[in-house]
Amino acid sequence: MATRTGQDGLSRERIVDAAIAMLDEGGDGALTFRALSTRLKTGAGAIYWHVANKSELLSAATDAILAEALRSDEADTSPRGQIRAIALGLFDAIDEHPWVGGQLSRLASQAGTLQIFERIGQQVEALGVPAGEQFYAASALLNYILGSAGQNAANARVHEPGTSRADLLGAEAAVWTSLDPATFPFLHRVARQMGDHDDREQFMAGIDLILAGISAGR
Template sequence: MATRTGQDGLSRERIVEAAIAMLDDGGESALTFRALSTRLKTGPGAIYWHVANKEELLAAAVQATLADVLRSDEADTTPRDAVRALALGMFDAIDRHPWIGGQLAGLASRSASMRIIERLGQQVQALGMPHHHQFFATSTLFSFILGVAGQNAANARARVAGKSRAELLGAEAAVWASLDPAEFPFLRGVAGQLGDHDDREQFLVGIDLILAGIGAAR
């Protein structure tokens, strides 16, 4: 499809790129058509010529940030590896663009959400999950991907200024290690793992546990 360009050289692609930058910097609340028109040095009317409203703009921004994930080829991979690859692609995308998670959970980006659910569902079918459990298994995978990836991205942006992830987790691990062993035996026992764990590895273990459950249900 040809790019639609206005008389001022403004295009839908340029608008979406600017919107993504604003979302990355300040989240959804920072994206207004007034602020966007200021950034693009144009009037709001020129933007409306390309994008009908904020909902359409947010959906386009999600589609653009997930383009590589949605284009990945799964023809030569096993269903399990395809799920893991898609999940990690989503994890990395949400880590770079934390606002994606909230958009995928709503209706504004239903096209991207449906494509992701469709991809996951096809692999769940290929894994042999009984038909009456396919919806539940696929929605569990989708919810886990959005929940964990989104939470990790939010945590990364909410860190105390001047403190690294290792310092923050180390301090929290020290609190766990100091708990009453009679009341919190589990937390004390895993305190050492909290301090130096890898978020991506933790996320992938969760995906593998869900996949193991799907395998057991066949």
């Protein structure tokens, strides 16, 4: 399909790329057609020729990020390997573009969410999960992926200027250590892990636990 390009050389792809950059820099609130027009050095009318409104633009920007995130080059082509690749691709995409998590959580019927659910569902079926249980297994994976990835991105945005992730986790671990060990024995045991854990590793451990549960249920 040919790219639709206006007389000023403006294309839908160029508009979407600019919108993604603005969303990365300032979030949903930073994206207005006036600001986008200034960035692209064109009039709002030229943008409307390609995109009807902000909602359509947000959907297009989200779809562009997801298309890249779901392009798996994972060597493991097994259903389990594909699910892990989908999960990690989405985690990294939402970590890099935090606004994507918010877009995916707004409407369960959004094209992007449906695309993810379909990809996961196909692999759940390939795992041999009985038809009557596939919806629940795929839902558990989808909800965990979007919820955990979105929360990780949200946590990254609340850092105070000049505060590193290590500082933030260290402070939280210190709070856990200061709690009464008789009341919070578990938190005392895992405080050190909390203070220096890797977010991607923690996320994928959750995926593996869900997959193990799915396999055990079969």
